Amino acid sequence: MKRPIQYLLSVVLTLLLVFSAAGSMALGILQFRALDATTCTQILAEKNLDARVLENLTAYYTEQINTSGIPAEVYTKSLSTEQIKGIIEQSIDNAFGYLHGTRDSVAVDADFSLLEENLTAFFKQYAEENGYQQDKAFEKSLQTAIDNAKTNVLTTADVFRFQTLYEAKVLTKLRPYVPWVGRGMLICIAASVILLALLALLHRKELKTLLYWAASALFTASLLMLVPAAVIHFSRWFDRFAVKADQIFVAVTSYLYDLTASVMIAGSVGIAIAIALWAGFWLLRRQKTV
Numbered sequence: 001m002k003r004p005i006q007y008l009l010s011v012v013l014t015l016l017l018v019f020s021a022a023g024s025m026a027l028g029i030l031q032f033r034a035l036d037a038t039t040c041t042q043i044l045a046e047k048n049l050d051a052r053v054l055e056n057l058t059a060y061y062t063e064q065i066n067t068s069g070i071p072a073e074v075y076t077k078s079l080s081t082e083q084i085k086g087i088i089e090q091s092i093d094n095a096f097g098y099l100h101g102t103r104d105s106v107a108v109d110a111d112f113s114l115l116e117e118n119l120t121a122f123f124k125q126y127a128e129e130n131g132y133q134q135d136k137a138f139e140k141s142l143q144t145a146i147d148n149a150k151t152n153v154l155t156t157a158d159v160f161r162f163q164t165l166y167e168a169k170v171l172t173k174l175r176p177y178v179p180w181v182g183r184g185m186l187i188c189i190a191a192s193v194i195l196l197a198l199l200a201l202l203h204r205k206e207l208k209t210l211l212y213w214a215a216s217a218l219f220t221a222s223l224l225m226l227v228p229a230a231v232i233h234f235s236r237w238f239d240r241f242a243v244k245a246d247q248i249f250v251a252v253t254s255y256l257y258d259l260t261a262s263v264m265i266a267g268s269v270g271i272a273i274a275i276a277l278w279a280g281f282w283l284l285r286r287q288k289t290v
Contacts, residue, residue, distance in 0.1 A: 006202060010213055013199050017217035020191040022224055025266045027185035033262045035178060037096040040160055041089060043254045050085035052247035053157050060152070068145075074122045075149060078115035086110070087157040095162035098171060099178050106166045108157075112150050119146050159251035208284040215277035218270050226267025233260040 033039055044050065057079065061072040090108045097103035123142045127134050158164065165171050196214060203209040232238070238256045243249040 009202055010199065013195050013202070014213045014217045017192060017195040017199075017214070018221045018224070020188045020195060021218055021221035021270070023188035024185060024192060025221065025225060025270065026263075027181055027188060029259065029262045029266060030181045031185055034259055035096065035099065035181060037092050039258055040092045040096075040251075040255060043251060043258065044085065044088055044092070044159075047250050047254055049088060049159050049247055049251055050081040052250065053084045053088070053159065054079060054081055056245060056247055057153065057156055060156075069126075070119075070122060070145070074118050075115070078112075078118045079153065083110070084153075084157055087154065088159060091158060091162050092160065095160070095166070095171065098166070099175055101175065101179070106162050106171065108154060108163075110150075110154065112146075112153070115149055115153075116146050119149065156245070156247070159247045160255065161248065161252070208281055211277045211281035211284070215274040215281065218277070219274035222267040222270030222274065225263050226271065229260045229263035229267065233257060233264060 054076075058072060058076050061070075061075045064070075065072060087108055087110050090110070091106065094103055094106045094108060098106050120142060123138070123145070124134065126132070127138060132138060154163070162171070196210070199213050200207060200210050203213075238253045241249065241253060243252065
């Protein structure tokens with residue numbers, strides 16, 4: 001009677017271990033990859049997002065020449081990839097700082113002094129050449145052009161849509177739960193240790209059996225993570241997103257594919273460890289029977 005009860009308890013503890021192990025891996029990826037600003041800054045560098053933003057802005061202002069009457073060069077000579085990169089990096093740091101509770105806003109404070117100078121110089125030259133008075137109406141038109149240009153640059157450079165998510169209160173709703181990701185990971189790890197200890201206690205007379213049950217749990221948990229992530233990753237599922245702006249599409253999909261790749265790596269490592277544990281179990285068992 002003892003054998004069936006021992007087997008049943010082993011199955012129950014192993015099933016619980018599957019969920020605690022999967023939870024540990026999933027929350028670990030969230031903590032150290034999804035909620036880490038480094039992930040986005042790496043994508044910024046690898047995908048040349050700053051250059052993509054500048055190309056988008058150049059194309060936009062070129063199209064707007066007939067409407068605004070302002071040459072695209074007035075804007076493009078006021079901007080550089082270094083400046084755009086700084087804006088994107090600041091938006092990333094601010095957004096993750098806000099999520100982790102170290103900042104109260106995601107707003108970016110960028111230096112647009114050169115843009116202001118060039119727009120002002122163009123407006124004044126245009127007014128002088130065409131006999132327009134530089135009165136209050138002139139000052140208002142100039143300020144509107146400057147404000148619109150700043151807003152457009154910041155919006156275009158918001159490649160990960162952090163400002164949009166902040167304004168939609170999405171980041172505000174997520175913020176209280178972010179600290180619980182790390183805590184949840186530690187709870188899952190602690191639960192896994194306790195479950196392994198219970199399995200060891202259950203099989204104390206034949207401790208090598210613990211390797212079998214631990215391997216079974218780790219293999220199942222890893223497989224549950226690996227298969228869905230691999231299907232999403234290799235089918236390029238996120239490519240279906242209907243996003244017109246190239247820099248936003250590349251930034252967002254690259255971030256999501258980075259997460260699926262991380263899940264795949266964690267799952268693959270877990271399976272490799274599980275196979276090693278199984279091999280150890282069978283070797284120990286074989287030595288006993290020899």
